[in-house]
Amino acid sequence: METPNSKRNNVTSKHPTILLRTFGCQMNKLDSAIIEVSLQEAGCQFVDNAKDADVVLLNTCSVRDHAEQRVMSHLGNLKHIKESRPDLVVAVVGCMAQRLGGELFKQSAVDIVCGPAQIAEIPRLINEAFQGKKKATLVTEKIRQLSLDGQSLERFETEYGIEDGEIPGQAYVRAMHGCDKFCSYCVVPYVRGPETSRPPDAIIEQVKKLADNGVKQVTLLGQRINAYEYKAGDKTYCLADLLSRINNLDGIEWIRFVTSYPSAKYFDCILEAMANLPKVCRYLHIPAQSGSDGVLKAMNRGYTSAEYLGLLEMARRIVPDIAIAGDFIVGFPGETDDDFAQTVDLVKKARYKNSFIFKYSPRPGTIADKRLEDTIPLEVKKQRNYELLKIQEEISSELAREFIGKTVKVLVEGPSKKSHHDQGMALPQLVARTAGDWIVVFNPAQRWAGLAGQFANVKITRISPLTLFGELV
Ligand code: SAM
Ligand code: SF4
Numbered sequence: 356m357e358t359p360n361s362k363r364n365n366v367t368s369k370h371p372t373i374l375l376r377t378f379g380c381q382m383n384k385l386d387s388a389i390i391e392v393s394l395q396e397a398g399c400q401f402v403d404n405a406k407d408a409d410v411v412l413l414n415t416c417s418v419r420d421h422a423e424q425r426v427m428s429h430l431g432n433l434k435h436i437k438e439s440r441p442d443l444v445v446a447v448v449g450c451m452a453q454r455l456g457g458e459l460f461k462q463s464a465v466d467i468v469c470g471p472a473q474i475a476e477i478p479r480l481i482n483e484a485f486q487g488k489k490k491a492t493l494v495t496e497k498i499r500q501l502s503l504d505g506q507s508l509e510r511f512e513t514e515y516g517i518e519d520g521e522i523p524g525q526a527y528v529r530a531m532h533g534c535d536k537f538c539s540y541c542v543v544p545y546v547r548g549p550e551t552s553r554p555p556d557a558i559i560e561q562v563k564k565l566a567d568n569g570v571k572q573v574t575l576l577g578q579r580i581n582a583y584e585y586k587a588g589d590k591t592y593c594l595a596d597l598l599s600r601i602n603n604l605d606g607i608e609w610i611r612f613v614t615s616y617p618s619a620k621y622f623d624c625i626l627e628a629m630a631n632l633p634k635v636c637r638y639l640h641i642p643a644q645s646g647s648d649g650v651l652k653a654m655n656r657g658y659t660s661a662e663y664l665g666l667l668e669m670a671r672r673i674v675p676d677i678a679i680a681g682d683f684i685v686g687f688p689g690e691t692d693d694d695f696a697q698t699v700d701l702v703k704k705a706r707y708k709n710s711f712i713f714k715y716s717p718r719p720g721t722i723a724d725k726r727l728e729d730t731i732p733l734e735v736k737k738q739r740n741y742e743l744l745k746i747q748e749e750i751s752s753e754l755a756r757e758f759i760g761k762t763v764k765v766l767v768e769g770p771s772k773k774s775h776h777d778q779g780m781a782l783p784q785l786v787a788r789t790a791g792d793w794i795v796v797f798n799p800a801q802r803w804a805g806l807a808g809q810f811a812n813v814k815i816t817r818i819s820p821l822t823l824f825g826e827l828v
Contacts, residue, residue, distance in 0.1 A: 369485070370398040370399055370400060371399055371409035371410050371444075371481065371485060372399070372400050372401070372402045372407055372408050372409050372410070373394060373399050373400070373401050373402065373408060373409070373410045373411075373412060373481075374401070374402055374403070374404060374405055374407075374408035374410070374411045374412070375387055375390065375391060375401060375412045375414065376411070376412070376413050376414065376429065377414045378413070378414065378415050378416040378422055378425060378426060378449075379414075379415070379416025379418065379422055379449070379450070380416065380418070381527050381574065381576055381613065382471075382529070382547070382576055382578075383414050383415075383416060383449055383450075384521070384527060385516070385527040385528075385529055385576060386414060386448075386449065386471060386474055387414045388516070388518065388521075388526070388527070389474065389511065389512060389515045389516050390412070390414070390448070390474055390477055390515075392515040392516075392517065392518050393475075393477070393478055393511065393514075393515045394477070394478060394481070396515070397478045399481075405432075405433065405436055405443075406436075408443070409442070409443065409444065409485075410443075410444040410445075410446065410481055410484070411433060411443065411444070411445050411446070412446045412448060412477075413426055413429060413430075413445070413446070413447050413448065413449075414448050414449040415447055415448065415449040415450055415451035415452060416449065416450055416451065417450040417451045417453075417454045417542045417546055417718065418450070418541070418542060418543070418716075418718075419713065419716035419718075420716045420717075420718075421716065422451075423451055426447070426451055427462070430445070430447075430462040430464050430465065431462075431464075433445050433464040434462070434463055434464040436464075437463075437464050444466050444467065444481065444484040444485065445464045445465050445466050445467070446465075446466065446467035446468075446469060446477070446480065446481065446484075447459050447465055447467070447468050447469075448467075448468075448469045448470075448471070448474060448477065449470075449471050450470075450471060450542070450543075450546040450547065452468045452469055452470050452471075453470035453471060453472070453545075453546040453547075454542065454545065454546050454719075454720075455468075456468060456470075466484050467480045467481070467484055470546070471546065471547055472508060472547075472548055473508075474508070474511065475507045475508055475510070475511035508532075509553065509557065512529060512553075512557075512561075513557050513560065513561060516528065516529070516561050517561060517564040517565060517568065518565070518568055522768045522769065522807075522808075523768075523769065523807045523808030524569065524570060524571045524572060524766065524767075524807070524808030524809070525570065525571070525572045525573075525574070525766070525768075525808075526565045526570045526572075526573055526574070527573070527574050527576050528558060528561055528562055528565070528573050528574070528575055528576065529553060529575075529576050529577070530552065530553055530558055530575040530576060530577045530580060530583050530594070530597060530612070531550060531551065531552050531553065531576070531577030531578065531579070531580060531582070531583055532547065532548060532549075532550070532551045532553070533547045533548040533549045533550045533551060533578070534547060534549075534550050534578040534579065535549055535550040536550075536578070536579060536616065536655075536657075537655060537722065538644070538654050538655050538656060539653065539654050539655045539721060539722040539723040539726075539727075540654060540684060540687065540715065540717075540718065540721055540723045540724075541718070541721060542718040542720065542721055543578055545720055545721070547578070550578070550579070550582070552577075552583050552584055552585045553585070554585060554587070555585055555587075555592045555596065555597055555600065558575075558597060559597075559600050559601065559604070562601050562604055562607060563604060565607075566604055566605065566606030566607050567606070569606075569808070570606070570607070571606065571607065571608045571609065571766065571808070571810070572607070572608065572609040572610070572611065572766055573601065573607060573609075573610055573611070574610075574611040574612065574613060575594070575597065575601075575610070575611070575612040575613075576612075576613065577612075577613075577614070578614060578616075579614070579615070579616035579618075580594060580612045580613060580614060580615060580616075581594055581612075581615045581616060581618065581620075581621055581622060581625055582616060582618065582620065582621070583597065584621075593621045593624060593625070594612065594621060594624075594625050594628075595621065595624040595625050595627070595628040598610060598612070598625070598628045598629075598632055598635050599628060599632060601634070602632040602633070602634045602635065607634060608634060608810070609634060609636050609766060609790060610632075610634050610635050610636065611635075611636045611638060611792075613640045614640050614641075614642065614682075615639055615640060615641040616641070616642075617641055617642075617643065617656070617658050617662070617663045617666050618657070618658070618666075619666065622666060622669065622670075623669065623673065626669065626670055626673040626674055626677075627673060629673075629674050629677070630673050630674045636790040636791065636792070637674050637676055637677045637678060637790060637791055638677070638678045638679075638680070638790065638791050638792045639670055639677055639678070639679050639680070640679075640680045640681075640682075640792075641666070641667070641670075641679060641680075641681065642681055642682030642683070642711075643660070643663050643681050643682070643683065643701060643705070644656060644682060644683055644684050645660075645683065645684065645687065645690070645694065645697075645698050645701075646660045646694075646697040646698035646699070646700055646701025646702070647660070647690070647693075647694035647695075647697040647698060648660055648697075649689075649694060650687050650689070650690055650694050650698075653687065653688070653689065653723070653727070654684075654687060654723075655722065660697065660701050663701070664701070664704055664705065667679060667705055676791075677791075678708040678791030678792055678793070679705065679706075679707050679708060680707055680708055680709050680710065680711070680792065681702070681705060681707045681710040681711070682710065682711045682712075682713070683698060683702070683710055683711070683712045683713070683743060684713050684714075684715050685698070685712060685713070685714055685715065685736055685739035685740050685743060686714050686715040686731035686735060686736030686739060686740075687715045687723070687731070688715070688723060688727035688728055688729055688730050688731065689727065689730060689731075690715075690731055690739075695739050698743065699742070699743065699746055702743060702746055702747055702750070703746065703750070706750055706754070707747065707750065707751075708751060708754055708791065708792065708793065709747065709751055709821055710743070710744075710747045712740050712743050712744055712747070713740075714733070714736040714737065714740055715729065715731065715736065717729045747820075748820040748821075749820075751820040751821055752818065752819075752820045755793070755818040755819075755820065755821075755822075755823060756818060758793070758815040758818065758823050759815055759816065759817065759818060760814075760815065760816075761814070761815055762812050762813065762814045762815075762828050763789045763793070763795065763812070763813055763815060763823070763825075764789065764790065764810060764811075764812055765787035765788060765789055765795045765797075765810065765811055765812075765813050766787060766788055766808075766809075766810055767785055767786075767787040767806045767807050767808065767809055767810070767811055768785075768786050768787055768788065768807060769785065769786065769807040770783060770784065770785060770786070770807075771784040771785060771786040771796050772786075775796050775822075775824065780796065780798055780824060781798050783798070783799065784796050784797070784798060785797055785798075785799050785806060785807070787811065787813065789823075793822075793823050794821060794822045794823070795813050795815070795822070795823045795824070795825060796822055796823070796824050796825075797811075797813045797824065797825045797826055797827055798826055798827070799811075799827045811827055811828075812827070812828040813825040813826065813827060813828065814826050814828050
């Protein structure tokens with residue numbers, strides 16, 4: 356049946372079935388959730404495999420080469436499927452679409468290429484592909500310039516960013532678009548455009564609608580979320596203002612924000628908000644990327660390791676029980692054994708709850724790729740990655756051990772994808788998270804149906820470095 360929105364979005368000829376695959380970060384997951392709501396309102400149905408789909412939408416990531424290679428391999432498979440089903444429409448959207456544009460048509464399966472700034476056009480593009488106008492490309496040549504596209508994107512976001520994504524009871528809300536930081540290794544400023552903060556009223560309106568739809572936890576998203584800044588008249592709003600307004604909304608119980616950039620501006624106000632507002636989770640994801648000042652300079656990060664550790668000290672002073680997570684890139688061009696030793700040292704001092712560790716991947720068009728040779732052999736990158744992970748695991752285990760015997764409040768996500776028989780866990784097993792972002796797997800006995808999206812109390816009985824295991828209280 357047609358809805359008024361389906362007319363507006365113009366997917367009118369028939370109601371295609373859609374397979375949507377999402378690669379990459381939370382921003383992409385959020386884009387996918389918005390695209391999904393808009394297409395559902397236009398009458399489309401979503402399916403789980405390409406066999407049942409009229410349209411395959413791949414929402415892609417460009418941050419590392421590996422992510423792009425995975426998409427290329429999907430496109431190879433889709434080419435075979437299209438040999439027997441030439442009507443299948445294949446759309447590549449997101450960061451890879453913006454980075455490669457029309458070049459993606461070298462992959463014969465591809466019909467639509469649409470960048471992240473143009474996702475509002477996806478219902479129209481799909482409709483046109485159905486009408487037989489094949490091979491549409493919609494990426495902006497001027498991604499670094501603000502344009503009217505920004506406004507249509509804002510309308511699209513406010514209108515359709517109103518339902519939770521894949522985890523019941525939880526939703527992402529974009530507070531900021533893009534990035535202006537130009538870390539030398541990073542493709543994000545080139546594919547996501549300039550850094551812009553969304554109007555606070557639009558964000559609050561969206562969170563209210565999410566709360567009305569049963570969402571209990573919102574995660575505010577931005578590449579440098581702590582740099583959120585919106586000027587209206589003579590008032591300037593920062594992230595702490597957003598946290599405070601969301602804290603007052605009925606229905607919302609936990610508020611998170613990612614990713615924080617190591618910078619002093621607004622940092623103390625944000626931490627004070629975390630310390631004083633009961634709904635703000637005491638969790639900070641603040642990537643360091645390296646512990647070597649030389650490497651940090653070559654990365655164009657704009658801080659030293661001592662300044663970074665000073666920020667962590669401030670965080671722990673204002674919010675003593677804060678859980679902190681980091682990101683690191685190993686094998687950046689020119690990284691010596693001594694540079695790496697300084698990163699190890701920083702990880703030991705920082706005592707992160709967990710770290711995301713990546714092997715440097717040269718990204719075409721970035722400053723590092725233009726000016727620096729990818730000198731570190733893959734074997735060395737792998738070895739450094741492994742070593743850093745081991746050290747982090749020891750720290751994570753020490754921190755996890757403190758939970759044994761304690762009861763923690765968790766928000767339940769759903770059935771665990773992995774079976775934890777090695778931990779003596781019976782089935783069913785549910786996975787959940789604490790406010791500090793610790794993953795908790797527990798055995799709910801008979802009472803598991805309907806727990807997804809609910810809060811529960813779990814008594815922790817054993818641990819692994821990244822997971823706490825326990826029983827429902
Ligand atoms: N905006 C966040 C920040 O400033 O830390 C992170 C954005 S990025 C999408 C997520 C992580 O990917 C980064 O923290 C970095 O560790 C990693 N990353 C980005 N570019 C990379 C590259 N060229 N090679 C390897 N890892 C990379
Ligand atoms: Fe990339 Fe740096 Fe921006 Fe993060 S802050 S998105 S790492 S350029």
